[in-house]
Every structure is written in structure tokens, then in C-alpha cells.
Amino acid sequence: MHFSDYVILAFRNIWRAKLRSALTIFAVVIGATSVTIMLALVTGAKSFFLDQVQANGTLQQVAISPQQDITNFNDAQHNSGGNCSTNCTKLTDLVVDKVKAIPHVTGVARVAGQGMLAAIAYGNQNLSLNQTTAYDANGIIVNNVLAGRDIQTSDTTGVLTITSDYADKFGFKGNYGGIIGKSVKLLTQDFYSGVGANIQPPQQCNGPCNGNNQPNNKPTTLTGTIVGVIDTSNNSQSVRIPIEWMREMQENQMYQVTPADQAANAAQQAKCQRIAGPCNITQHMTLTTTDMLAQNGYSSLIAKVDNSKNAASVATAVKKLGLGAADAEASIKQQLTIFNVIGLVLGGIGGIALAVAAVGVVNTMVMAILERTREIGVMRAVGAKRSTVRTLFTIEAALLGFWGGVVGIAVGFGLTRIANIFVNKQLVSQGVKAHDIISLPPWLILAVVGIATLIGMLAGLYPAARAAKLNPVEALRYE
Amino acid sequence: MPIPTPVIELRGVTKTYKLGGETLNALDNVSLVIQPGDYVTLTGPSGSGKSTLANIIGGLDQPTSGTVIVDGNDLSQLRDAQLSEYRNHHIGFVFQSFNLQGNNTIVENVMLPLVFSKVGRKARKARAIECLQAVGLGDHLKHTANQLSGGQRQRVAIARALAVRPSIIIADEPTGNLDSAKGKEIMALINDLNTQGITILIITHDQEVARKAKHMIEIRDGKLSEHGA
Numbered sequence: 105m106h107f108s109d110y111v112i113l114a115f116r117n118i119w120r121a122k123l124r125s126a127l128t129i130f131a132v133v134i135g136a137t138s139v140t141i142m143l144a145l146v147t148g149a150k151s152f153f154l155d156q157v158q159a160n161g162t163l164q165q166v167a168i169s170p171q172q173d174i175t176n177f178n179d180a181q182h183n184s185g186g187n188c189s190t191n192c193t194k195l196t197d198l199v200v201d202k203v204k205a206i207p208h209v210t211g212v213a214r215v216a217g218q219g220m221l222a223a224i225a226y227g228n229q230n231l232s233l234n235q236t237t238a239y240d241a242n243g244i245i246v247n248n249v250l251a252g253r254d255i256q257t258s259d260t261t262g263v264l265t266i267t268s269d270y271a272d273k274f275g276f277k278g279n280y281g282g283i284i285g286k287s288v289k290l291l292t293q294d295f296y297s298g299v300g301a302n303i304q305p306p307q308q309c310n311g312p313c314n315g316n317n318q319p320n321n322k323p324t325t326l327t328g329t330i331v332g333v334i335d336t337s338n339n340s341q342s343v344r345i346p347i348e349w350m351r352e353m354q355e356n357q358m359y360q361v362t363p364a365d366q367a368a369n370a371a372q373q374a375k376c377q378r379i380a381g382p383c384n385i386t387q388h389m390t391l392t393t394t395d396m397l398a399q400n401g402y403s404s405l406i407a408k409v410d411n412s413k414n415a416a417s418v419a420t421a422v423k424k425l426g427l428g429a430a431d432a433e434a435s436i437k438q439q440l441t442i443f444n445v446i447g448l449v450l451g452g453i454g455g456i457a458l459a460v461a462a463v464g465v466v467n468t469m470v471m472a473i474l475e476r477t478r479e480i481g482v483m484r485a486v487g488a489k490r491s492t493v494r495t496l497f498t499i500e501a502a503l504l505g506f507w508g509g510v511v512g513i514a515v516g517f518g519l520t521r522i523a524n525i526f527v528n529k530q531l532v533s534q535g536v537k538a539h540d541i542i543s544l545p546p547w548l549i550l551a552v553v554g555i556a557t558l559i560g561m562l563a564g565l566y567p568a569a570r571a572a573k574l575n576p577v578e579a580l581r582y583e
Numbered sequence: 584m585p586i587p588t589p590v591i592e593l594r595g596v597t598k599t600y601k602l603g604g605e606t607l608n609a610l611d612n613v614s615l616v617i618q619p620g621d622y623v624t625l626t627g628p629s630g631s632g633k634s635t636l637a638n639i640i641g642g643l644d645q646p647t648s649g650t651v652i653v654d655g656n657d658l659s660q661l662r663d664a665q666l667s668e669y670r671n672h673h674i675g676f677v678f679q680s681f682n683l684q685g686n687n688t689i690v691e692n693v694m695l696p697l698v699f700s701k702v703g704r705k706a707r708k709a710r711a712i713e714c715l716q717a718v719g720l721g722d723h724l725k726h727t728a729n730q731l732s733g734g735q736r737q738r739v740a741i742a743r744a745l746a747v748r749p750s751i752i753i754a755d756e757p758t759g760n761l762d763s764a765k766g767k768e769i770m771a772l773i774n775d776l777n778t779q780g781i782t783i784l785i786i787t788h789d790q791e792v793a794r795k796a797k798h799m800i801e802i803r804d805g806k807l808s809e810h811g812a
């Protein structure tokens with residue numbers, strides 16, 4: 105019997121029991137559709153993620169933290185520095201120079217993050233600030249700029265970029281360009297003692313005074329000009345400023361009694377002791393400024409490597425300096441594992457649906473064989489071999505699976521198109537260029553149809569074997 | 584005169600069924616020879632083993648012991664694939680209950696054996712139409728089997744049996760479901776086939792039919808008593 109005859113016969117038999125076949129195929133469709141959507145989602149999201157990583161140049165970066173025990177790329181970036189005591193090396197400019205000297209390192213961006221600023225105000229909107237990040241605008245750290253521009257090398261103080269969620273709240277949703285060049289107020293924390301803080305000398309006191317107390321307990325208001333609006337996807341509710349401005353903000357200004365003041369004060373006191381009666385002593389103090397950023401070091405560094413292949417070896421070299429370092433590869437691998445796990449779990453759900461569908465196919469085929477027992481007897485009488493009968497029923501079952509797969513792909517395709525519309529909208533609203541994340545590559549289409557067909561075929565094996573084993577004489581007598 | 588080679592020879596064929604503890608010999612040591620072009624009727628009471636014998640001759644069933652030799656080959660030694668080919672190439676079965684595929688056209692019904700013998704699509708359609716014309720259904724080609732009368736259906740069954748140009752047609756009570764007029768027409772058709780040289784083995788209860796045969800085999804409790812012309 106020719107293969108095409110098998111397919112034609114099988115097709116006609118499926119057509120003959122339209123309703124039953126349709127219901128069986130429907131079960132396969134549910135399984136195939138869910139597998140399709142799930143695989144499409146995972147592969148799409150994975151490639152989107154990889155594209156993003158590629159575009160950011162993340163693979164060519166090594167994140168460096170003062171904390172030695174940090175091995176994760178993201179943790180290394182987000183470590184805020186803070187107190188550096190054990191297993192910790194301050195990221196001072198001296199250390200930065202050492203990192204720059206490591207072979208394959210083409211540049212280093214210093215990053216300083218601090219919760220120095222408490223709020224940002226524009227018009228009558230006053231919004232709290234999560235994080236102020238400052239970094240060298242030397243092209244190593246790239247942001248997705250939606251309007252205006254990123255911080256650049258020539259910027260020193262008084263300019264900032266804001267994330268798009270702020271721009272939205274300031275009333276520039278859909279018109280990010282409109283906020284560029286606008287001036288905003290930045291309200292500092294109470295303890296702020298950097299540039300612009302109104303530092304008062306301590307209260308005059310009678311008798312000896314060290315004068316170390318910090319009388320200024322009011323927030324300072326700074327002003328800055330917005331030069332850019334950037335995508336929120338990495339970090340929402342944050343502003344980015346040039347590192348030199350951050351240095352000024354972190355300055356510690358205070359009145360101190362310098363050795364010269366001490367001498368002057370001692371002289372005054374000696375004079376008073378000589379005079380009987382009230383004696384007014386004016387405490388001498390001087391406003392001093394300390395560069396705390398230089399003293400405490402940066403919160404993290406991003407080293408750029410000439411080739412992503414060298415990222416791991418550079419990370420190792422950085423660790424030898426007593427620092428924590430991590431390249432992106434490990435954490436990307438980790439995140440890809442997550443995608444794979446999600447894929448497995450979701451695919452598993454679809455797999456269960458397909459398994460149920462397979463049981464449906466078995467059931468349908470067993471029913472069909474009971475119904476067509478006499479027909480099988482006739483086929484055997486006019487010359488069908490056992491193998492002919494077996495092949496015919498196996499192909500029939502495979503065809504049920506095949507149609508289920510085809511319809512499943514079609515439905516899955518339709519649903520992913522619809523889902524993409526929503527996902528794209530979401531992305532655009534977050535300022536990411538819309539590209540259909542949920543993709544249906546040809547291999548997936550082939551795989552789903554192939555798997556559905558194979559499942560149908562496997563489900564048909566047992567019923568087909570039963571049909572082939574039928575005794576033709578008894579089959580012909582079957583009522 | 585050369586003696587014609589026996590097409591079919593049965594030697595000591597026994598068919599035993601085991602039902603619970605008891606054994607039942609549906610056929611008991613049956614030996615017979617059917618010559619090419621023969622016309623054999625098989626009669627006997629119900630349950631005597633007629634269908635069993637016909638099925639063994641037709642290669643649809645196999646004996647418990649004994650041999651069935653066709654052109655020097657022992658059927659009981661054949662594998663399923665070879666036995667199926669034997670049925671496909673040499674045997675045309677006609678059943679009492681027609682056994683057609685009711686929703687298929689009669690052309691499709693007649694083509695079925697040719698599908699299994701890998702005859703091309705055009706050739707098998709042509710042959711099916713030819714066979715249907717031979718049984719007088721040339722103007723009903725578009726009909727499905729369900730749309731025909733009993734007598735017409737049996738003609739379709741005969742056309743299906745003829746499709747592969749068999750050397751023997753085995754008909755198990757072909758007129759059993761028909762009234763006597765229609766039955767006579769079918770018998771006339773079968774007689775006609777015999778005059779064209781096809782060997783006929785027919786199971787019947789009709790003594791009139793039986794008497795016209797060249798050979799009449801009577802079977803009782805699985806044992807033969809042959810009356811030949």
C-alpha cells in the first residue's frame with residue numbers, strides 16, 4: 105500500500121467521525137497551544153534580554169566593589185560603600201589608578217551613590233528620591249536616553265538627568281523633551297554639609313570650647329538643570345549627576361579649632377586671667393572642608409575591558425588588589441538559567457496538557473477500532489496485512505496529533521500576536537523601543553507540529569497493535 | 584488428456600476450538616481437491632463447519648493440523664504477509680451480509696483490494712468501473728453502498744471480489760439475505776463467472792443451487808461426504 109493511500113484513507117476515516125475527531129484534536133490543540141505560547145514567551149524574553157545585555161556592552165564590563173566577598177555583578181554595582189573595615193579596600197583614586205594599570209582594562213568609570221538628596225521638586229510637585237547616582241561620563245556607563253542627553257564629560261555641577269517616572273509625575277508624560285532645560289530644586293537630608301549648606305559657627309561658649317558641634321540641622325536646597333530623561337527600566341525614581349557635583353555634595357564643611365585658632369584662643373584666655381572682672385572671650389574657629397569622597401572612596405567602579413573574553417581574567421586581577429570584582433557573564437548565565445527553568449516549568453504544564461491529549465487519542469482510537477472491527481475484517485479478507493492495518497491506524501492517530509499541532513500553532517501564533525501588542529505598549533510606556541518580544545521562530549513551529557504528531561503516533565501505537573492483532577474471521581463475525 | 588493441476592488440495596485438515604475444558608472439532612480430518620475452473624457447493628446443517636472450511640481455503644483462517652496446498656505451497660507455513668498477499672491475489676470473498684463500507688461510493692468499495700495490491704490510482708478506478716459494469720451497476724457509479732438495495736449491494740460485493748482477477752471466488756451464503764428472485768439473479772451472475780473460468784466455492788442451503796454444481800460437498804459435524812458429478 106502506498107504511503108499516500110494510507111494518508112488519504114486515514115484522513116477520510118478521521119473525517120468520517122468528525123465530531124469525535126474534532127474533540128480529540130481540540131485536546132491536542134490546547135496542549136500544543138500552551139506549549140507554543142510558553143516556548144515563544146521564554147525564547148522571546150531570552151533573546152530580548154540578551155539583546156539588551158549586548159547593547160549595553162555589559163559583557164565587556166567588570167564591576168568592582170570595595171567589599172571583597174562580592175562576586176555578583178549586580179551586587180558589586182549596587183553596593184553603596186559605607187563603612188569599610190574588614191575584608192574591604194576603599195576605592196580611592198590610588199586604587200582606581202591600579203585598576204587602570206591592569207592589562208586589557210581600557211577605562212574605568214567611578215561610581216558614587218548616596219542618599220544625600222531627599223527630594224526633587226519642580227513646580228508644586230515635591231517627590232522623594234530613592235537614589236542619587238554619580239559616575240564618570242566617560243562612555244562606559246550607558247543609559248537609555250529618552251530625551252535630551254546623558255551626563256557628559258564636560259558637565260561638572262548643576263546638571264542632572266531624571267528617570268522617566270519623574271518626568272511623568274512632573275506632567276511631561278509623552279513630552280519628555282519639554283522638561284529638558286528646566287530647573288529643579290533638590291532638597292538635601294538634614295545632615296547635609298556639602299556645597300551650598302549654610303554652616304554656622306557653633307554657639308559661642310564661655311570657657312574652653314572644642315566647637316566640633318554641627319549646628320546646621322536644616323535641609324539645604326540646591327538647584328539643578330535637567331539635561332536628559334532616561335529609561336526607568338534599571339533604576340526607578342533616581343537622578344544621575346556628574347561625579348564632581350557628587351564630590352561637592354559629599355564635602356564635609358565644619359568649623360574646627362585649627363592650631364592657629366587654638367593659639368589665638370589661648371592668648372585670649374591668658375589675657376582674661378590677667379584682668380579682674382568680666383572678660384569676653386571670642387572663640388576662634390575656622391570653616392574647614394574635607395573631600396569625603398576622596399577619603400572614603402567611591403561606592404563602586406566599572407572597568408571596561410577590551411574584549412569580553414578578558415573580563416574574567418581582569419576580574420581575577422582586580423581581586424588580587426583586595427577588592428571585590430565580578431564580570432557579567434556569571435550573572436547572565438544565572439539569569440539565563442532562570443529563563444530556562446521558567447521554560448521547563450511552563451513547558452511542563454503544556455506537556456501535561458499534551459499527555460492528557462495523548463490519552464484522548466488512545467481513547468478515540470480504541471473506540472474507532474471497536475466501531476470498525478468488521479471493516480478491519482473486510483480489509484484483511486481482501487488482502488490487508490497485519491502491518492497494513494497497524495500502519496493505517498498509527499497514521500490515523502498521528503494525523504490527529506498533526507492537526508492538533510497545526511491548529512495549536514495557529515492559535516498560539518494569534519495569541520502571541522495579541523500578547524505582543526500589549527507587551528509592546530507596556531515597553532513603549534517604559535520608554536523601550538517596541539519590538540515583538542514573543543517570537544515564534546521556525547524551529548519552534550516545526551518542533552510543536554512534530555511533537556504533536558509524534559505524540560499522536562505514539563498514542564496510536566497500542567490501539568493500532570490491537571487492530572492488527574484482530575483475528576480476521578472473528579472481526580468479520582463481530583456484531 | 585493432461586490431468587489439470589489441483590489449485591487447492593486439503594490433506595487431513597482439522598480445526599479444533601477449545602471451549603473451557605471441552606474441545607470441539609469444527610473440522611475433522613478433511614481432505615479434498617478443488618480443480619481449476621471447478622464449481623463446488625458446500626452444504627450442511629448450521630454449525631457443521633462450512634464457514635470454517637471456506638475460511639481455511641481462503642487463507643483467512645488456519646487449520647489446527649493438516650495442510651492446505653495451493654500450487655505446491657503449504658498455506659499453513661506462510662507468514663501473515665504472504666498469506667495476506669495470497670488472499671489479495673487469488674481469493675475473492677463474498678459474504679452473506681455484503682460487508683461494504685456504507686458511506687463510501689461503490690467505486691471506492693470495489694477499489695479497496697486494489698489499494699492493498701498497490702495498483703495505481705487511475706488503473707484501480709478503471710478496473711473498479713469495469714467490474715461494476717460487469718455486474719450490471721455501470722449506471723450507479725456515484726452511489727454509496729447505503730443508497731443501494733440488497734441485491735445491488737451483493738453485486739457490488741461480487742465486483743469487489745472480481746477486482747483483483749482472483750482464481751477462486753468463495754461465497755458464504757451469498758443469497759442468504761436476499762429474496763428468492765434477487766437470489767436467483769446473484770446465482771446467475773456467479774454461474775456466469777464460472778463459465779469465464781473462475782473457480783467457485785459456494786456455501787448454500789439451497790438444494791436447487793447445490794444440485795447445479797459440478798461438485799457438491801456435504802459436511803456434517805466437521806466431516807465430509809462428497810457427491811461429485
Ligand SMILES: Nc1ncnc2c1ncn2[C@@H]1O[C@H](COP(=O)(O)OP(=O)(O)OP(=O)(O)O)[C@@H](O)[C@H]1O
Nearest residue numbers: 600602607609627628629630631632633634635636
Ligand atoms: N471462534 C470460535 N470459537 C469457538 N467455536 C467456534 C468458533 N468459530 C466457530 N466455532 C464453532 O465451529 C463450528 C463450525 O462453525 P461454522 O461457522 O463453520 O459453521 P457453519 O457450518 O458455517 O454454520 P452456519 O451454516 O450456521 O453458518 C460451530 O459449532 C461453531 O460454534
Ligand SMILES: [Mg+2]
Nearest residue numbers: 633634635755
Ligand atoms: Mg457459516
